[in-house]
Amino acid sequence: MTEIADNTPVIIGVGQYSEKVGQTGYEALSYMDLAGRALSEAIADSAAEGNVADAIDTLAAIRAFEMSRPDRKPPFGAANNVPRAIAKRVAANPERAILTTTGGQTNQQLVGEFASNIAAGESQCAVIVGSEAISTVLALSAKGEKPDWSEEVEGDFEDQGFGVEGLMEPALFAxxxxxxxxxxxxxxxARRAKLGKGLDEYRRYIGELFAPFTKVAAANPHAAAPVERSAEQLATVTERNRIVAEPYPRMTVARDQVNQAAAIIVASAGLARDLGVSEDKWVHIHAVSAATELMLSQRPDLSANPASIASVEAALERSGKSMADMRYIDFYSCFAVPVFNQIDHFGLTADDPRGLTLTGGLPFFGGAGNNYSAHAICEAVQRARGDRGAFALVGANGGWMSKYATGIYSTEPADWSANDRFEKLPDATDAVPAAIGPFDHAKVETYTINNAKTGSVAVFLGRNDAGERVCGNADLTHEATRRAFENGDPFGVQLNITQDENGRNIGRLS
Known part of the structure; x- marks a missing residue:
């Protein structure tokens, strides 16, 4: 085999760490401590002879959920300098420290960005690390405990901002x-409407999709809910498995109550050799692609996510592989529809013998905030090492199917001499215009009944008489309107619209 060029980026170490409230050895670790443990695991995983921590020149910390919006503050405090607080825990002092933007695609995209930096000679060793401690925060808060997780850490860092501008849907929020x-x-x-399925039948589809995920989660020591469940258990609405927003029973949505952390170390092949990292540990990055979708309310097809499909297709094309060549797959699974989008397009089935998750998926392994896909990448790396020459694909999703990044991994070498294996795709330009000002009628395209603590509200998206996209609330106090929405089939009906005192659009059947 031809000698691998020194500036070829390779993953040399991955690490995961988790703890569960009340279990033996539970320490109630902070975000920073969990992340530090995961990074320590990644360094140990490399089995390097040299000092990996000293070699880290770039460290990116993925934003925890409670630091992901301007209006959110960590209830127990946090480090003033998150990336350097994590670096300190392994005695690293990177030249470049980054606090990333919000989004579940971020860690996968950064693998591509950092790999490209290494291929260009701008970096030698980069780390991506993140953590969530939501389960501990909730458990301690319930007991009235409030530990101090704040800390002051010196040094500069790049705060990339929250990056939520493209996720803001003011009309829907209102x-x-x-x-x-x-x-x-x-x-x-919207997908259910396209298929012409009723609520109970569609929930069964979701159960059939996710039942195999639970089997993977049950065997994963880091899973937050390691219990194998049948499709019927997932689909049947009970008091414990109540509808959180139609059509979702509680068990089929991302589980955010986790204490999980994951870290990935990407280094140049030359540095890996200098550190004494065996080539048996190297996993090559064959392609990474990133794409941004239109805002939800702007999408021509409300059920579809063409940016995510484009991202996966671009990564496959650049790697010179097809979906059939992927022996290991992890499609981001915060909800069913991002997975359905992929398997619909690629002609896969819920019972694909390869499986569609490497971790157990976000509802069962756990939705570790913006950092979930780092866990998937860790699993992909371990699978690739154990099945040499096999290829693994990780699809990472951010926002409301707003952003997507895809990575393809194998122990087979990847040629980075042209530094063209990371690609950002162009944005879509076919946005549906939003209505400006009041309107009298709306034809319903999709809806949900959101069962929040403050009560149930029916939200719809549709078109006005001018074909512009509109949103509103169905009036559930109106008997005919309530029946249409609660029966699950208001698609295509025309509503008469009035505006209430808060400027919200209220729709009623004639």
């Missing part, structure tokens, strides 16, 4: 679709 669950439910119901 009508009660204020979080990921109802926003994904709008897309999910």
């Amino acid at each position: 009508h009660g679709a204020t979080g990921a669950i109802p926003l994904y439910a709008l897309a999910e119901n």
Whole structure:
């Protein structure tokens, strides 16, 4: 085999760390401590003879959920300098320290960006690391405990900002679709409408999709909910498996109550040799592609996510492989619809013998905030090492199917001499225009009934008489309107629209 060029980027170490409230050895670790443990695991995983921590020149810290929006503050505090606080825990002092933007695609995209930097000679060793301690925060808060997780760490760092501008949907937020669950439910119901399926039948599809995921989670020591469940258990609505937003039962949405951390170390082949990292540990990055979708309310097809498909196709094309060549797959699975989008397009099935997750998926392994796909990449690296020559694909999703990044990995060498294996795809330009000003009628394209603590609200997206995209609330106090929405089949109906005192659009059947 031809000698691998010194500036070829390779993954030399991956690490995961987790803990569960109440289990033996539980320490109630902070975000920073969990991340430090994962990075220590990654350094140990490299089995280097030299000092990997000293060699780290770049460290990117993935934003924890509670640091991901301007209006959120970590309840127990956090480091003033998150990346250097993590670096300090392994005695590293990188030249470049980064606090990333928000988004579940970020870690996968950074693998591509850092690999490209290494190929260009701008870096030698880069780390991507993140953590969540939401389960501990909730458990301690419930007991009235408030530890101090704040710390002052010196040194400069790049704060890349929250990066949520493209995720803001003011009109939808104003009508009660204020979080990921109802926003994904709008897309999910649009797919259901396209298929012409009723609620119970479609929930069964979701159960059949996710039942194999639970089997993987049950065997994963880092899984937050390691319990194998049948499709029927996942699909059947019970008091414990209540509808959180139509059509989603609670068990089929991303589980954010986790204490999990993961880290990835990317180095140049030359440095890996200098550090004494055996080539048996090297995993090559064959392609990374990143794409940004239109805002949810702007998408011509509310059920579809063409940017994510384009990202996967671009990565496959650059790697010279097809989906059939992927022996290991992890499609981002915060909800069913991002997975359905992929398998619909590539002609896969829920019972694909390869499986569609490497971790167990976000509802069962756990939705470790913006950092979930770092866990998937860790698993992909370990699979590739154990099955030499096999290829693994990781698809990472951010926002409300707003951003997507895809990575392809193998122990087979990848030629980075042209430094063209990382690609950002152009943005779509076919946005549906939003209505400006009041309107009298709307034809429903999709909807959800969001069951929040403050009560149930029916949110819809549709078109006005001018064909512009509109959103509003169905009036559930109106009997005919309530029946149409609660029965799950308001698609295509025309609503008469009035505006309430808060400027919200209220729709009623004639």
